[in-house]
Amino acid sequence: MVRRTHLILILACILVSCKKEKSPLDKFKLVTEKDKVHELVGKKFPSKVLASLSGKDVSLSDFEGKPTMINLWFVACAPCIDEMPVLNGIKAKYEKDVNFLSITFDKKERVNKLLEKHDFDFFHIVEAKDFLAEIGVQGYPKNIFLNKEGIIERIEGGIPYTPIDGKLVRGDGKEFYDYIEELLAL
Secondary structure, three states: HHHHHHHHHHHHHHHHHHHOOOOOOHHHHHHHHOHHHHHOOOEEEOOOOEOOOOOOOOEEEHOOOOOEEEEEEEOOOOHHHOOOOHHHHHHHOOOOEEEEEEEEOOOOHHHHHHHHHHOOOOOEOOOOHHHHHHHOOOOOEEEEOOOOOOEEEEOOOOOOOOEEEEEEEEEOHHHHHHHHHHHOOO
């Protein structure tokens, strides 16, 4: 009986120690998944008239007719800036068939200053603080995928990172390429 009890205790310890390791990014995923904006999946993306980087007012509904990828970011967000080269690659591949928008709460002067150092080839909406608060965005970066009717099909955080040799390395965006392919197939 004592051996059986010991065996059960040993098995229980092994099972407890075999729990899936938590990623350092898990806490960020929980934060961004709690954003109110996730309640909009399956609904039409809110259409507002917002200011573009060039100073022209733009209605978000003007982009209907083609699938749209919207990147939510801000100037001081390191992961936002880190994913820009991958996002540019996605746009380069699909720019004829998909709209690519970025929306930030930053002032256009700050965005222009950042764009002098970092290439980000999306159509930029700036100074959208009230709009972003209204739709419930708290965690950044965030990427929203709309079908051609403007319905939100998917909301993701930034380009996924992968742990390699104890370090987190930005992925190649394969998941986002796949999401775009799904949108084009609808």
